[in-house]
Amino acid sequence: MITNFSRTVPVLFGPGSSLRTGLKAKKLGVKKVLCVYDRGIKEAGVADKVVNNIKAAGLQVSIYDNVKEDPPDTLVDEGGEMARVEEVDGIVGVGGGSAMDTAKAINALLNNPPPIGRYYVGTGNKQKPGKVLILLPTTAGTGSEATKITVISDTTTQTKKGILGPAVTASLAIVDPELLLGLPPKITAATGMDAFSHAAEALTSEGMNPMSDVLAEKAIALIVSNLPQSIKDGSNLTARTNMAFSSLIAGIAFNDTMPHWGHAIAHTVGAQFHVPHGVGCAVALPAAIEFVADAVPEKVRLIAASMGLSPSEEQSPSELGAMVAEAIRNFCREIGIPSLKDFKINEDSMGRLIKRVLADDCAMFGPKRASSDQVLKMLEKAHNY
Ligand SMILES: [Fe+2]
Known part of the structure; x- marks a missing residue:
């Protein structure tokens, strides 16, 4: 049997690893980050820790915190517009699958014209790679930090669509189990x-x-x-x-x-x-x-x-x-x-x-x-x- 193994994304794993987010982003050449998360992550205090850590490394940070479950295409387009207006050169997604998948799709829109629906699997449209993308999961489930796919809700057809490729693949996954401690x-x-x-x-x-x-x-x-x-x-x-x-x-x-x-x-x-x-x-x-x-x-x-x-x-x-x-x-x-x-x-x-x-x-x-x-x-x- 002939099989095909992809290489995995680089991973920083272990309790406390999220405290290296700023340093890692800096090492990857990032100057200004768009941090993507939902309001629950903010209320749990996790988002501020990561944002402060990135700022402490001397990077500028903008925030997109309007992530919703089953990420709607409309919000991805909104986040993508913000990322372009803010002229960020890196995306940091913090959260569960919805936040990481939104961050991935926003990254795709940094180097590719909107709307995000142009890049669904099956459209035949390829995307150019995005910028630096760092993902920090706060749940143990989706595995999105390690995959080359994002799943977005197409609000016109009420279906879920995949986008595959380098623009939706993390430059680095930071998996810190301490971020999971407060999960209900x-x-x-x-x-x-x-x-x-x-x-x-x-x-x-x-x-x-x-x-x-x-x-x-x-x-x-x-x-x-x-x-x-x-x-x-x-x-x-x-x-x-x-x-x-x-x-x-x-x-x-x-x-x-x-x-x-x-x-x-x-x-x-x-x-x-x-x-x-x-x-x-x-x-x-x-x-x-x-x-x-x-x-x-x-x-x-x-x-x-x-x-x-x-x-x-x-x-x-x-x-x-x-x-x-x-x-x-x-x-x-x-x-x-x-x-x-x-x-x-x-x-x-x-x-x-x-x-x-x-x-x-x-x-x-x-x-x-x-x-x-x-x-x-x-x-x-x-x-x-
Ligand atoms: Fe799944």
């Missing part, structure tokens, strides 16, 4: 299942490769043993460090291989009903794994082993898929992942999502294609988690 349990749980899904879907993706497999297996094992502890005791720095690492390596794992049906469903319920991405991933993943089990049983067996399960050699692929799916559902219940019913989403509305799931960019990376009926079945299972 619900967000810790949901974002942790996003990382779990990246790993499990990377392992079973059509684009799977041996490097990605190793990282994904390790990520799942770390998540299973550290996510419950991170939820129970948010100040446990060891558990937070292991989760920050697992999220990072799960991000590297899916960077080459791409996630598939679970993410296609999560993107769709996120864009349609604003279900948090990690919750959408958590409820869709078991159905996705059951669906692909007959195509990649050996990979589903690796997920089982990483979760500490011991399936017998005699189990058929579908029995194996059902076993792993149920173990993931039980794990999600244990850590308090809500169901789609908790978002007042009715099972009848699943049918009208089929086409959108099939049109999602991730749908093409499944190890097998799905008919409309098979997508509906996955959606119904996700709804009934």
Whole structure:
């Protein structure tokens, strides 16, 4: 088999590493930074720490703090306009997936004409690299700091769109587990299942490769043993460090291989009903794994082993898929992942999502294609988690 491993972005990892942000930006030649975050990060006191650190290194700082969940294209265009007017030569994104994905897309608009919609996957429009982009995750889930993709909400079609390439790839990821210490349990749980899904879907993706497999297996094992502890005791720095690492390596794992049906469903319920991405991933993943089990049983067996399960050699692929799916559902219940019913989403509305799931960019990376009926079945299972 011929496979393709991308190199990972440079990473500075470890408790306290965010205190080197200013020095690192300066070393990368930056003079004026646009710092991108949301108001929650500001209120948690994390943004000020990073901004003050950058200023202390002698750099100028402008702020874009209007980041919203499921980053709307309109706000990316607004941030891009600000970055150009302020003539910054570096972007620092601090936050969860929405803040980092917004920062990535703003970086793309520094050297490429707006609007951001011109660069969605499928448009055929290439972008030039942006400026210096530094990303600091404050959740352990998205892995966006390590990937070459950003996901933006297209507000005209209510769908999520990907943008790929160097302009949306970090020059440096600074992963400081101390930034995770104040994360509330619900967000810790949901974002942790996003990382779990990246790993499990990377392992079973059509684009799977041996490097990605190793990282994904390790990520799942770390998540299973550290996510419950991170939820129970948010100040446990060891558990937070292991989760920050697992999220990072799960991000590297899916960077080459791409996630598939679970993410296609999560993107769709996120864009349609604003279900948090990690919750959408958590409820869709078991159905996705059951669906692909007959195509990649050996990979589903690796997920089982990483979760500490011991399936017998005699189990058929579908029995194996059902076993792993149920173990993931039980794990999600244990850590308090809500169901789609908790978002007042009715099972009848699943049918009208089929086409959108099939049109999602991730749908093409499944190890097998799905008919409309098979997508509906996955959606119904996700709804009934
Ligand atoms: Fe994700």
